[in-house]
Amino acid sequence: MELQYLVAKIYVDGDLRIDPVSVVNVFHRLVAQQALPGVLVDVAELLHVPAGPGVVLVGVEADYALDHTSHHWGVLYRRKAPLAGTNADRIRQALQAAGQIARLLEAEFPGQLTFSRTDFSLTVNDRVLAANTPATFAATRPELEAYLQGWLGRAGSTLALLESDPRQRFGVRVQTAVPFDLPA
Numbered sequence: 001m002e003l004q005y006l007v008a009k010i011y012v013d014g015d016l017r018i019d020p021v022s023v024v025n026v027f028h029r030l031v032a033q034q035a036l037p038g039v040l041v042d043v044a045e046l047l048h049v050p051a052g053p054g055v056v057l058v059g060v061e062a063d064y065a066l067d068h069t070s071h072h073w074g075v076l077y078r079r080k081a082p083l084a085g086t087n088a089d090r091i092r093q094a095l096q097a098a099g100q101i102a103r104l105l106e107a108e109f110p111g112q113l114t115f116s117r118t119d120f121s122l123t124v125n126d127r128v129l130a131a132n133t134p135a136t137f138a139a140t141r142p143e144l145e146a147y148l149q150g151w152l153g154r155a156g157s158t159l160a161l162l163e164s165d166p167r168q169r170f171g172v173r174v175q176t177a178v179p180f181d182l183p184a
Contacts, residue, residue, distance in 0.1 A: 003087045005125040008094035011074040013114040023066045027057040064101045075102040099182035117179035123171030130170040
């Protein structure tokens with residue numbers, strides 16, 4: 001199964017201690033500087049949406065966000081363009097991009113905003129490629145576990161479905177026994 005259009009979300013460690021509106025200016029500066037890979041286009045502040053996308057940095061190939069989906073704050077990377085390579089390559093790229101924006105935001109708000117080093121999720125943003133079924137989880141689990149073991153070593157991690165509802169996108173939440181460095 002080819003995993004394209006990956007969404008990686010690294011959760012905020014504890015409670016969000018900043019006003020999410022303050023991220024809008026940071027994202028505008030990143031657009032002006034074209035400071036992240038790909039073409040950055042605009043910023044959308046969607047904080048009025050309950051448990052929604054938060055503040056989004058819109059790009060051509062991918063979006064970045066300080067996201068509040070499912071009532072969990074985190075930094076999010078959403079790939080919109082297909083990416084060549086293996087599933088492991090695409091997982092690595094999504095986690096690196098999420099890690100990059102997480103490090104940038106932590107540097108902007110030192111001591112006020114930290115992201116977890118033990119908790120993240122990966123979602124396939126295409127229901128045709130990966131239906132949210134037990135069969136998809138069974139088919140992708142060995143490859144996900146192999147990637148995580150290669151990245152984290154034998155420290156151990158748990159994978160769980162994000163949602164059991166087949167109308168939702170397929171995704172997994174990963175919790176690690178040992179903290180990881182934000183992917184670089």
